[in-house]
Amino acid sequence: MSGTGEGGGPPVDAVRLWRGLAGSAVLLDGFHALKHALRFGASVPVALTSDKAGALALAADLAPDVADTLDALLVETDDATLRALVPRLHPTAVAALADRPSRAANLEALARRPRTAPVVVLDDPRNLGNAGAVIRLAAGFGATGVVTTGTLDPWHPTVVRGGAGLHFATAVERLDDGALPEGPLFALDAEGDDIRGVTLPDDAVLAFGSERSGLSADVRARADHLVSLPMRPQVSSYNLATSVGMTLFHWSAQHAPAAAES
Structure with missing residues (x-):
C-alpha cells in the first residue's frame, strides 16, 4: 500500500531520501502518474512538489479519493532543487x-490459471513511448499483464512516463521468448484471419x-492463431499502441453488457 514514509518530513530530509533511492526506485513523473500509482497500491x-497548493487543488478536482494521502505525502521544495532532481x-x-x-509477484500473476483477461506480449519492441502507451491501454482494459521480449526495459523511466503510472495496475515484466505465459497464443499478422471473425478467449x-x-x-511459428486487423488497402500498418487498443477492444466487446430492457 502507499505510505508517507519519511517523505512527510522536512524538505531537506525528503531530498536526502530521494537521492538515496533514485538509483533503484521507479520515477513517477507528474501528478497523474502519482495519482494512478497510489490508486493501485504502489x-x-x-514525493516532492514545488507547488503543493496547486497539486492539492488538482487532487480536489480530479482525484478526491487520494487527496488526503497526497496531502500527507507531498513535501514542498523550491523549484530549482526539484529540477536538479528531475531535469x-x-x-x-x-x-x-x-518501489x-x-x-x-508479477510472474505469479502472469502464470496464474485460469485467467480472466488476456496477457499482452510485445515481441522485441523498440519505441519506449509506444511501450508506455500499451501499458496504459492494457491497464485500462483490465489485462492481466504486459510482457516484453528483447532488450527494451518496460520499467524504463520513459516507458513509465508514457504509462502514466499505470504500471502498478497490471503485471509488467520482461521475459525470454521461451518463457511466455501459458495460454492460446494469438499473434497479430497481416496474413492472419480477420479478427472480426475470431473469438478471443479470456x-x-x-x-x-x-x-x-x-x-x-x-x-x-509458436502461434496457435494468426489474426489480422481490418485495414484499408495501401495502408501499410497501424501504430503499435493502436493495434493493441483495437485488439483489446475486440476482446472486451465479447463481454459487453446486455442492452437495457425498454
Whole structure:
C-alpha cells in the first residue's frame, strides 16, 4: 500500500531520501502518474512538489479519493532543487519515487490459471513511448499483464512516463521468448484471419511484433492463431499502441453488457 514514509518530513530530509533511492526506485513523473500509482497500491516513500497548493487543488478536482494521502505525502521544495532532481519536470511540478513491484509477484500473476483477461506480449519492441502507451491501454482494459521480449526495459523511466503510472495496475515484466505465459497464443499478422471473425478467449496471449520488423520467426511459428486487423488497402500498418487498443477492444466487446430492457 502507499505510505508517507519519511517523505512527510522536512524538505531537506525528503531530498536526502530521494537521492538515496533514485538509483533503484521507479520515477513517477507528474501528478497523474502519482495519482494512478497510489490508486493501485504502489509504495511511495517520497514525493516532492514545488507547488503543493496547486497539486492539492488538482487532487480536489480530479482525484478526491487520494487527496488526503497526497496531502500527507507531498513535501514542498523550491523549484530549482526539484529540477536538479528531475531535469524533465512535469508541468504539474510533482514527482515521486515508488518501489518497483516484486518480480516474483508479477510472474505469479502472469502464470496464474485460469485467467480472466488476456496477457499482452510485445515481441522485441523498440519505441519506449509506444511501450508506455500499451501499458496504459492494457491497464485500462483490465489485462492481466504486459510482457516484453528483447532488450527494451518496460520499467524504463520513459516507458513509465508514457504509462502514466499505470504500471502498478497490471503485471509488467520482461521475459525470454521461451518463457511466455501459458495460454492460446494469438499473434497479430497481416496474413492472419480477420479478427472480426475470431473469438478471443479470456486466457489468450496476444502477441504484437515490433514497430520495425513485425513478429519474430520464433513467436510467429509458436502461434496457435494468426489474426489480422481490418485495414484499408495501401495502408501499410497501424501504430503499435493502436493495434493493441483495437485488439483489446475486440476482446472486451465479447463481454459487453446486455442492452437495457425498454
